[in-house]
Amino acid sequence: MKIALIGYGKMGKEIEKVALLRGHQIVLKVDEHNASSYTDEELTQADAAIEFSTPHTAYNNILRCFKCKVPVVVGTTGWLDKIEEVKSECLRTGNTFFYASNYSIGVNLFFQLNKHLASLMNSYPIYTPVMEEIHHIHKKDSPSGTGITLAEGVIAELDRKTSWAEGDSKDPSVLSIHSKREGEVPGTHIIRYASPIDEISISHIAHNRQGFAFGAVIAAEWIQGKKGIWSMDDMLGFRNANQSS
Ligand SMILES: NC(=O)c1ccc[n+]([C@@H]2O[C@H](COP(=O)([O-])OP(=O)(O)OC[C@H]3O[C@@H](n4cnc5c(N)ncnc54)[C@H](O)[C@@H]3O)[C@@H](O)[C@H]2O)c1
CATH class of the missing domain: 3.40.50.720 (NAD(P)-binding Rossmann-like Domain)
Structure with missing residues (x-):
């Protein structure tokens, strides 16, 4: 080709x-x-x-x-x-x-996992989701496109989240995304569901491009x-x- x-x-x-x-x-x-x-x-x-x-x-x-x-x-x-x-x-x-x-095939599997976990969480309002994405310092956009796709996946499946915002949001209907820019990191995405007693998190870490x-x-x-x-x-x-x- x-x-x-x-x-x-x-x-x-x-x-x-x-x-x-x-x-x-x-x-x-x-x-x-x-x-x-x-x-x-x-x-x-x-x-x-x-x-x-x-x-x-x-x-x-x-x-x-x-x-x-x-x-x-x-x-x-x-x-x-x-x-x-x-x-x-x-x-x-x-x-x-x-x-x-x-x-990345792995990230696309991760997108599916993210939606499944978000859908399960409809029955467990004690858990609050937060997203973190980490990329290299040269990246021009923020949050990452992958972070936005993950956020859209959560919003589509989890009834108590209707939008996303960068930084800490106090509004319970908003999914907070924390974007970090460090060194030469190719791309890390973490979704954490925290409750007062424990935390469940899923992550995808790219080792290279x-x-x-x-x-x-x-x-x-x-x-x-x-x-x-x-x-x-x-x-x-x-x-x-x-x-x-
Ligand atoms: N979808 C994915 O899987 C994925 C993965 C990694 C990066 N990205 C995205 O891909 C893009 C490129 O990433 P990168 O790390 O290669 O960036 P980079 O800065 O290393 O490369 C950008 C390139 O675009 C060129 N360019 C500038 N103006 C242009 C024009 N008018 N026409 C064509 N080329 C032009 C630059 O000269 C440079 O070669 C970014 O938006 C990044 O977020 C997407």
Whole structure:
């Protein structure tokens, strides 16, 4: 498969390694230096684009892929205020868009575990959930996209939480998210349910970026021949599991 890498930073470089190991070819690499000079012809050669750039550049990069009819797998976080616009543009133009706030298979299992635990907790109001996410100091968005997906999972399943906020919230209907930025941490997410007598916590700790890169390359392979809007739940078969539960 021919792949265009849009965003060639920490993730773009990791994705390149995984893609080459899986026998793919990188036909275009875009970063801040050539973002305004690469041509549609260069992008059109690709069977898929994998977009890991910045919160401010993702939207235009995705629209460029739609214009060139190149299926796009997007991992950039922090731009989701525009996702509904992107989805309707994708459907309007007959394109292919895959988005995940986290491409790691382990994190996607963790998303399921999080929802299951939140649903169990409806019967046990003595427990109060709090989320903590820790990332490297270069991360531009806060809370992390993964933290937001986890928070949405809690809100969907736990009746006593209806929204989330960063920092300590005194409102019992708000899920507090504590974001920390430390060293080179690739990504740690913890959800704690505390009661006066004990605490239950679940966590996912990424040891490196390989898991994200592997998931993104697998997604680019998986969308070949597909049209429309796709997610990790579709690829991993969780969508039906969620619908039937
Ligand atoms: N979904 C996931 O699984 C996942 C995992 C890790 C990181 N991320 C997200 O991916 C994004 C990239 O992360 P990173 O660690 O590689 O960041 P990074 O800062 O190392 O790399 C960003 C890259 O984007 C490039 N860039 C800047 N302007 C551009 C433009 N107009 N067009 C194309 N590229 C441009 C920069 O030159 C750089 O190469 C972030 O939003 C991060 O939160 C997502």
